[in-house]
Amino acid sequence: MTVAAWQQNRGFTGFLVGATVCGVGVGWACNALLAPQQATAVAADLSIITDIFLRLIRMIIAPLVLASLVSGIARMSGASEIGRMGLKAMIWFVGASCLSLMVGLSMARWLKPGAALHAEPAFAHALPVAARDVDVTNFSVAEFVTHLVPRSIVGAMAGNEILQIVVFSILLGTAAASLKDRAERLVELFEQLTAVMFKITDYVMKTAPLAIFSALSSSICIHGIGIIHPTWVPTILSSISSDLSRKVVTSARCWGGFLAPRPDLECYVTTY
Numbered sequence: 001m002t003v004a005a006w007q008q009n010r011g012f013t014g015f016l017v018g019a020t021v022c023g024v025g026v027g028w029a030c031n032a033l034l035a036p037q038q039a040t041a042v043a044a045d046l047s048i049i050t051d052i053f054l055r056l057i058r059m060i061i062a063p064l065v066l067a068s069l070v071s072g073i074a075r076m077s078g079a080s081e082i083g084r085m086g087l088k089a090m091i092w093f094v095g096a097s098c099l100s101l102m103v104g105l106s107m108a109r110w111l112k113p114g115a116a117l118h119a120e121p122a123f124a125h126a127l128p129v130a131a132r133d134v135d136v137t138n139f140s141v142a143e144f145v146t147h148l149v150p151r152s153i154v155g156a157m158a159g160n161e162i163l164q165i166v167v168f169s170i171l172l173g174t175a176a177a178s179l180k181d182r183a184e185r186l187v188e189l190f191e192q193l194t195a196v197m198f199k200i201t202d203y204v205m206k207t208a209p210l211a212i213f214s215a216l217s218s219s220i221c222i223h224g225i226g227i228i229h230p231t232w233v234p235t236i237l238s239s240i241s242s243d244l245s246r247k248v249v250t251s252a253r254c255w256g257g258f259l260a261p262r263p264d265l266e267c268y269v270t271t272y
Contacts, residue, residue: 016212031225
């Protein structure tokens with residue numbers, strides 16, 4: 001890491017810390033000075049930034065995965081190399097997702113981080129009984145396998161179905177590689193799209209301090225400063241779980257003897 005990059009990262013960390021402090025201060029002030037109805041209205045307005053940030057995160061994942069995989073696979077030479085890459089890509093995405101889920105579920109069942117909150121989502125009463133009481137034992141291997149193949153790539157991208165996007169990307173990249181010069185413009189288009197999506201990702205991540213400020217201020221505005229005490233434990237455990245998940249996935253990757261199809265996608269696969 002260069003000195004300029006280190007200074008930039010340190011400055012961004014300062015923005016995150018400042019946003020945290022400001023969010024707590026603004027939320028506490030609104031909760032103390034405003035009536036409950038006014039505080040609820042202010043919190044609803046403040047939470048708009050957080051909702052937009054989360055939507056932006058979901059927006060960039062599908063095109064980023066599609067463009068990166070297609071451009072990477074299309075530049076390979078030989079059917080055997082493409083086949084190995086496709087197999088590694090599927091193992092990587094499926095394996096990383098499963099390992100991340102195992103780590104997260106294990107930490108949740110062991111530590112029960114939300115036990116102290118005693119909170120129920122505000123929209124829970126609006127959900128139908130079928131949505132609240134999900135039968136987790138009703139799992140079918142056939143449905144899982146058939147679900148990997150998208151009915152429509154547009155629908156898969158709209159629903160952020162990552163595994164379906166991976167399957168389509170492998171097929172599209174393989175077909176483009178087999179056509180060679182005839183698909184050169186298409187491959188260049190996906191390479192350019194990859195660069196553009198990473199630039200958009202950089203733009204989105206720069207708004208993270210605003211999202212932190214919005215989330216903290218809106219929550220404290222409604223629940224008061226006391227909400228910090230029962231929520232700091234889940235927050236810390238979430239960070240530990242994310243770091244542990246990345247370490248587990250990286251260790252499994254090294255033990256398996258292959259790298260991710262695109263190393264720069266590792267953070268998205270292990271945290272999405």
